[in-house]
Amino acid sequence: xxxxxxxxxxxxxxxxxxxxxxxxxxxxxxxxxxxxxxxxxxxxxxxxxxxxxxxxxxxxxxxxxxxxxxxxxxxxxxxxxxxxxxxxxxxxxxxxxxxxxxxxxxxxxxxxxxxxxxxxxxxxxxxxxxxxxxxxxxxxxxxxxxxxxxxxxxxxxxxxxxxxxxxxxxxxxxxxxxxxxxxxxxxxxxxxxxxxxxxxxxxxxxxxxxxxxxxxxxxxxxxxxxxxxxxxxxxxxxxxxxxxxxx
Numbered sequence: 001x002x003x004x005x006x007x008x009x010x011x012x013x014x015x016x017x018x019x020x021x022x023x024x025x026x027x028x029x030x031x032x033x034x035x036x037x038x039x040x041x042x043x044x045x046x047x048x049x050x051x052x053x054x055x056x057x058x059x060x061x062x063x064x065x066x067x068x069x070x071x072x073x074x075x076x077x078x079x080x081x082x083x084x085x086x087x088x089x090x091x092x093x094x095x096x097x098x099x100x101x102x103x104x105x106x107x108x109x110x111x112x113x114x115x116x117x118x119x120x121x122x123x124x125x126x127x128x129x130x131x132x133x134x135x136x137x138x139x140x141x142x143x144x145x146x147x148x149x150x151x152x153x154x155x156x157x158x159x160x161x162x163x164x165x166x167x168x169x170x171x172x173x174x175x176x177x178x179x180x181x182x183x184x185x186x187x188x189x190x191x192x193x194x195x196x197x198x199x200x201x202x203x204x205x206x207x208x209x210x211x212x213x214x215x216x217x218x219x220x221x222x223x224x225x226x227x228x229x230x231x232x233x234x235x236x237x238x239x240x241x242x243x244x245x246x247x
Contacts, residue, residue, distance in 0.1 A: 001232045003213065009201040009237050013046025016235040020047075020127050020197040021054035024062060027126035027194075033061040033098065037128035037185065037193060038089055039139070040067070040081040042169045044131060045088070047199045051129075052092045059095040063123055065116070067130065067190075068140040069103035070179040071155065079171035080105070103183050109155045112183055117152035120189065128193035132200045135161035136208040136221040140184035145222035152189040156182055165204075187225055196232040198223075203239035210243040 004019075006012045020036075027034035038048075066085060075082045082102045090100050101119050104112050135142055142159040163178040172178045190196070200209055212223040213234070226232045 001213075001227055001229060001234065003241075004233060004235045005241055006235060006237055009239075010046050012199055012201045012235045012237050013044075013048075014050045016047045016129075016197050016199040016233075017050030017054060019233055019235075020051060020129055021057060023127040023195050023197070024057055028058055028061055031124075033063070034127070035063050035065070035123040035125045037065045037067055037125055037130070037190070038085060039130045040084045041131055043199055043201055043205070044129070046201075047129065047197075048088050052089060052094075059093050059097055061098055063098045064090070064100040065120055065123075065125070065185070066101060066103045067128075068182055068184040069105040071105050071109050071181040071183060072179055073105045075102075075106075079166065103153070105183060109181075109183055113151065113153040113155065116183075120152050125193040127195050127197055128190055129197045129199070130190065132198065132205060132208050132212060132223040133162060134165045134204050134208060135159060136211055136223050137162060138187060138190055138222045138225070140182040141187050141222045143222055144219040145187055145225075147187050147219050147225060149186050150188055151186055153183055154186050156184050158182055168204075187222060191225065191229055194231060196226065196229055198226065198232060198234040200234060200240050201237045203242065205240040206243045209234075209236060209240050214245060 024034045069081045073080050140156050142162050166178050167175050211221040217224045217227050
């Protein structure tokens with residue numbers, strides 16, 4: 001696992017995007033195509049802005065997968081991650097993707113997990129763009145996360161810390177408005193990516209970053225499993241890295 005300390009939040013996004021873009025170009029040169037996973041949330045704003053502007057990527061041979069989505073939330077809702085990805089990534093690319101597979105939160109959850117699992121089984125994932133939650137989650141795998149399931153997508157219950165993060169970032173008006181269930185890519189499926197690009201700016205993330213990088217690997221800090229991935233790169237700013245003993 002590689003840790004890259006950047007000077008500003010903007011630089012975190014730019015360096016993470018540059019790293020990810022290089023992985024995509026490399027996969028296309030080698031295989032004629034690439035597969036990626038894309039996350040959402042405030043931590044990904046600068047990264048996605050830089051990624052859509054990255055030069056030299058033939059997006060027409062790139063297949064994308066959505067990381068997670070609330071159950072029961074229509075795409076028209078301001079907090080919908082499908083809406084986020086369409087507006088901040090898919091529709092802003094200079095060319096149409098080969099495919100982008102959204103998580104449909106208003107479909108039958110079990111059928112949707114099965115559908116997405118069948119789709120992602122057909123693709124190698126060359127780069128997974130992810131973040132780390134305030135409670136240490138990866139995707140919507142809140143603690144204690146299931147490190148064992150081999151299902152690619154699962155239904156999960158969101159803990160209060162996760163839901164308060166969504167409220168604090170301004171996606172919902174009240175805590176009661178934040179859904180309690182979601183569809184999430186599983187931990188094992190995330191780890192199947194050949195490379196992981198983890199973008200984690202902001203002082204809010206300092207404690208989970210410290211626990212992820214310097215604590216034991218434990219399901220109570222789901223992101224700590226990244227210690228086991230041979231090609232995970234974590235991009236931090238001074239605030240998110242402030243509690244690390246080695247910088």
